[in-house]
Amino acid sequence: MPLYLDDDQTMLRDSARSFMTGEGAIAKQLRHWRDSGCSDGFGHALWKQFAEMGFTGILIDEADGGLGLGHVEAGIVLEEIGRNLTPSPFLVSAVAFVAALKGTKLRERWYPGILAGETVAALAVDEGPKHRPEAIAMRAERSGNGFSLSGSKQFVVQGASADVTLVAAATDEGLTLFAVEKGARGLEVEGVRLADSSIGARLTFAAVEVDADAVVGEVGGGAAVLARALNAGRTGAAAELVGVGSAAMDMTVDYLKQRKQFGRLIGEFQALQFRSAHLYSELEIARAATLKAQQLLDEGNAEAEAMVAVAKAKAGRASQLAVQEGVQMHGGIGMTDEYDIGLYMKRDRVLNELFGDPAYQADRLARMKGY
């Protein structure tokens, strides 16, 4: 499979691009919900439109009513989301959550709502300020015919709006993932606005009782379920980061062609040309690595996991460079809320932390390579 988009994928990109620059535009979505103090941080009407466009069914098999497409296609939508900073449940609900439920009984319960753009799902993994899925402390004890969950989670994206939250907890049989429904007794949800105006949540579980059928897959089989969710989530976040970085670069390069100082366009200065060209190079490499990770995941290739770590790390660093250079090259107005470039910086920061930052991914790669 060549490492570029085929004709169908290019068509999908074009339609995702026109949708996000129209309905998903910054003024219409991000600034609107931010400035109105929305407790969800996104619009439910837009989520419905995502469903009408077919986006929410990309990763769902045709037998389950979806489009049966892959991570390449999900990434196409995410790159456009990144370019427009469109707030939506897409990454966690339609990508990570859908991937986690693949092949499990629970997909019958939750896929229809995702397909319809009605259900919002969340993923509760992190327990401290950094992503450490290898060291989950939260416990799930057998209780009645189900389990009792105790512990706490943080950085649960859309956790305050979620109809269902996938919760990673340790059992005597090993790591297990539970689909916990909204309003469960003993579950305390504190919505927290993040730097990019999205809403995360801190969750506290005080002996929350769940039925046995809330288990995703098998008891003790959570590692594989979590791996599916995180591979999809990391690859998706990488694609969104490529979009964030690319838009920040485009905006900045345009600015260099308009702004005059010392009687010339600042884009004529070699100091800025070289930095822009380096940034271009980094983003191109990040895009290639991300597409490679998506293709390998879609093939079920054994090399996919290492490539996912590479893609998340590389896209994170390239996007980080793009937003930093973006603000710096815009000068004073880059620091103003009125200009959009600062919004890209905030989104980049959140996406870099989500599902493990570049340092985490590099460490993970090193372990996979045996050092």
Add this chain to the structure above:
Amino acid sequence: MSDQFREDVRAWLAENCPPEMREPVRDESDMCWGGRNARFKNEAQKAWLDRMAARGWTVPDWPAEYGGGGLSPAETKILKQEMARIGARNPLMSFGISMLGPALLKYGSEAQKLHYLPQIARGEIRWCQGYSEPNAGSDLASLQTKCEDKGDHWLVNGQKVWTSYADKADWIFCLVRTDPAAPKHQGISFLLFDMASPGVSTRPILLISGSSPFCETFFDDVKVPKDQVVGAVNKGWDVAKYLLGHEREMISGMGLGGQAESLGAAFADALAGDPVLRADVARFDVDAIAFRAMSERFIDELKAGRAHPAQPSMMKYAGTELNKARHELVMAAAGSNALEWESERSNKGKAAREWLRTKANSIEGGTSEVQLGIIAKRILELPGA
């Protein structure tokens, strides 16, 4: 169809690639450069070249009438994959293949193609590149080597520098000034001639690595037949730029060829007690594996005619900077073992010499700064200068 092709290729390689030619390349002597005075290290090296050349597979995607294999891009990729799968060596290192050939295919006359390309494909003529001059480095188009029209021949006088392997090459492809009065880009022609011509001399340049891959090359009243200009007279800059694109592709791949998938894996013991260096190496591995994907994408896009014409500059810039970073880390991970310059233990300072050699990667074929300038102007379309 392609499955059948893959099977055929696999079977042919299994039968025809000698076991010695599946060993990793250890040093320069393991590489075969062909040429009139070709020195083969062993029978296997010669047999491997002859067998591949007979099928046109030294240049699988060139047309068969010019000595190529006539393969499609997809078939070429399969051949490369199957060669990589068994660790088959490149049968022929050649500036004729990587640089001159593509320029001849695009700009050469039919007679030139029929004459020169099959010789290149078979490795019969070893070529060198006469581009840089003492006063024309990054500003290549200011070159001054004089080429006068003497009616029945050209007369060439001047000096080139950084001519790779000029002392070992049979022929040179050379940029010369045919119209000193024209604006600098418009008076240049692209000339081919025999290095054995009277008046050509070379002097190797000793580098910091202790080796001499480059020469100074002198032309003193060298007579060249009139039909050895490629493209139109005074239009050589177009050919030169096109060829540079291919040179940059070749250099950008240097950081990848035959390299282990993970640098860290090769130094696992050294890194175990050194968390800060391990982190640097892990970040490098991220960059290197990501760049490998970029190289794959670049080749796919190139073959499909989708690559931006200035994308080789980006590949050259990123690939060479990466290769320099790799060798800095190799030196750091190997510590004082890698400082030994002559001992047998260090294979005569192999690591240190390679490390020093890589410093030229971001200078030769257009410096990193030249590439960044090209990206800024031609891809990002930034104004000025």
